[in-house]
Amino acid sequence: MDRTSSPPPARILTGTRARPRWSGAAAGLEGYVYLAPALLILVVFVVVPAIWVLVLSFYRWDLISSDATFIAGGNYLRMWNDPLWWKSLWQTCYFVAVSVPLGMILALLLAMVLNAPLRGRALFRGAIFSPYITPSVATIVIWEWIFNKDYGLLNAVLAVFHLPAVAWLNSPTWIMPSIILYSLWVHTGFNAVIFLSGLANIPRELQDAARVDGAGPWQVFWNVTWPLLSPTTYFVLLISTIGSFKVFNVVFVLTSGNGGVSGGPDRAAMTIGVYLYKQAFEFFRAGYASAISVALFAIILALTLVQMRVASRRVFYQ
Amino acid sequence: MISRLLRYLVLTVAAVAFVFPFYWMVVTSLNDPDQLYVFPPRLLPSWQWHNYAEAWSQVPWARFYANTVLVAALTTLLVIATSALAGYAFAALGFAGKAIVFGTVLAIYMVPSEVTLVPNYITLAHLGWLDSYQAQIVPFGASVFGIFLFRQFFLTLPKDLWDAAQLDGSSHLRYLWSVALPLARPVVVTVGLFHFVASWNAFLWPLIVTSTDRYRPLQVALASFNLVDSHQPMYLAAGALMTTLPVLILFLFAQRQLVGGIAATGIHG
Numbered sequence A: 001m002d003r004t005s006s007p008p009p010a011r012i013l014t015g016t017r018a019r020p021r022w023s024g025a026a027a028g029l030e031g032y033v034y035l036a037p038a039l040l041i042l043v044v045f046v047v048v049p050a051i052w053v054l055v056l057s058f059y060r061w062d063l064i065s066s067d068a069t070f071i072a073g074g075n076y077l078r079m080w081n082d083p084l085w086w087k088s089l090w091q092t093c094y095f096v097a098v099s100v101p102l103g104m105i106l107a108l109l110l111a112m113v114l115n116a117p118l119r120g121r122a123l124f125r126g127a128i129f130s131p132y133i134t135p136s137v138a139t140i141v142i143w144e145w146i147f148n149k150d151y152g153l154l155n156a157v158l159a160v161f162h163l164p165a166v167a168w169l170n171s172p173t174w175i176m177p178s179i180i181l182y183s184l185w186v187h188t189g190f191n192a193v194i195f196l197s198g199l200a201n202i203p204r205e206l207q208d209a210a211r212v213d214g215a216g217p218w219q220v221f222w223n224v225t226w227p228l229l230s231p232t233t234y235f236v237l238l239i240s241t242i243g244s245f246k247v248f249n250v251v252f253v254l255t256s257g258n259g260g261v262s263g264g265p266d267r268a269a270m271t272i273g274v275y276l277y278k279q280a281f282e283f284f285r286a287g288y289a290s291a292i293s294v295a296l297f298a299i300i301l302a303l304t305l306v307q308m309r310v311a312s313r314r315v316f317y318q
Numbered sequence B: 001m002i003s004r005l006l007r008y009l010v011l012t013v014a015a016v017a018f019v020f021p022f023y024w025m026v027v028t029s030l031n032d033p034d035q036l037y038v039f040p041p042r043l044l045p046s047w048q049w050h051n052y053a054e055a056w057s058q059v060p061w062a063r064f065y066a067n068t069v070l071v072a073a074l075t076t077l078l079v080i081a082t083s084a085l086a087g088y089a090f091a092a093l094g095f096a097g098k099a100i101v102f103g104t105v106l107a108i109y110m111v112p113s114e115v116t117l118v119p120n121y122i123t124l125a126h127l128g129w130l131d132s133y134q135a136q137i138v139p140f141g142a143s144v145f146g147i148f149l150f151r152q153f154f155l156t157l158p159k160d161l162w163d164a165a166q167l168d169g170s171s172h173l174r175y176l177w178s179v180a181l182p183l184a185r186p187v188v189v190t191v192g193l194f195h196f197v198a199s200w201n202a203f204l205w206p207l208i209v210t211s212t213d214r215y216r217p218l219q220v221a222l223a224s225f226n227l228v229d230s231h232q233p234m235y236l237a238a239g240a241l242m243t244t245l246p247v248l249i250l251f252l253f254a255q256r257q258l259v260g261g262i263a264a265t266g267i268h269g
Helices: A009-014 A025-056 A075-078 A082-114 A119-132 A136-146 A153-158 A175-200 A204-212 A217-245 A249-256 A272-282 A287-314 B002-031 B051-059 B061-092 B098-109 B112-128 B134-140 B144-155 B159-167 B172-183 B185-201 B204-209 B220-225 B233-253 B255-265
Strands: none
Touching: A009 A204, A025 A175, A025 A272, A025 A287, A025 B098, A025 B112, A025 B134, A075 A287, A082 A119, A082 A175, A082 A217, A082 A272, A082 B002, A119 A175, A119 A204, A119 B134, A119 B172, A119 B233, A119 B255, A136 A249, A136 B002, A136 B220, A136 B233, A175 A249, A175 A287, A175 B002, A204 A217, A204 A287, A249 A272, A249 B002, A249 B220, A272 A287, A272 B112, A272 B204, A287 B112, A287 B134, A287 B255, B002 B051, B002 B144, B051 B061, B051 B172, B051 B233, B061 B098, B061 B134, B061 B144, B061 B185, B098 B144, B098 B185, B112 B134, B112 B204, B134 B185, B134 B204, B144 B185, B172 B185, B185 B233, B204 B220, B220 B233
């Protein structure tokens, strides 16, 4: 079909234009016809469930039987009195508070090092990014072997430095650091790539000007690069925090091997995501799991709003 | 000069550290049990290729592979279709409430999928879709990221292009299919790659909605393979490598599009 051909001459001569097929109200309808497939899926699987989960959180229901019992705030009262919920919340906060700042510092350092005309730059970038793109179950399985207390690579590295072996996954103290280490391995390259695109947007002249004025490398970073990078920094902070609050795969796979008790030794690695999964799909407490979902949603929403507000006040936009 | 050298040094150390677990996957998968349970571990494999045949025969990997490929491919096609249509509507069609609908779609981006697990499970149960392919495809068939990218691209197309097509008597749908979409190839590739990989790597949702080997994807199969004690590390590593390799190869060939696309979304896996 030749689309570049000109319209039949007769039409030009008589001045009749091809009439739009849709006009008036029908044209307005056409937009919704095009939107329909995407909107249908988004409404059914995101919008309605986001509201429905709130309704469900006021009921007691086992996911199977036909009748759910309205118990008002019963599920929230239960949360308030549930030590394991508080433990999950606390441990998730611990995970976020350690892995997010560490990951951001590492990522920024790598991005600064990468931000130069280097040979093989794409290769280095690809190497540090690869853990992010690969299926997490596969990488978690291999890290499980690396963490192995008797034959693991990590303890071999410690032995080289004459450090004692650590029971990474079998100790309540070390299970969380193990999970943090894995998460750093996965997410640092991703964050570095975002930082890298942020750094590329900073005009070089500004840094050069500061250097001409006698500023050292540290002063250039602190007074020029860091403030100009702040939109990127806030973006990385926001998505890392949200992503970390939802941590599930690594905890679930790393800790369900040991006799099937997900959450790790002494539940020392129980996080909100895993607790939510267990309540819903192991204990079939749909109402209680919904209350936990609402709490998770509230935390994420609050974090988003706070960070957006701080960002709008503090971030330096050019 | 020294600073350049320092950069290379830091980057080499980092690259080795980041890639080493993949190397370790290969080494472990090719090891002999005698050499597996030694400390310190040996850094070179003993090339036991039969481990792969062994691992392959322990569970129906071929089935899991077919499931994952089918689900990932159909999800990708569905996302591209729904996103291109919606993106086109937002960019080129006039309709009442457009700004409000677009704002709502962007706000949907803020709802974490973990929050909607329970209601979505109930919906699927009502539809009779538990343990099926469509359960793993349809809920992921629309993408805010995709709609947004297509809209941005279609906004950049010159108006003359549509005027000319219209003069030829073309409908919006035909114009979209034969003019706009071919021009939007970079967006198709970015959105397609991103959702293909996301679907390939999906774990939590298929873990919940599949219950038999018939529909189970690779990631869920690998996680349950991991739970059986008799499946030794070399077979696990072989299985892990089998599920990883297609993504790594894809990454090798499409690094630029994938890195760019994923960095733009800011979605954590």
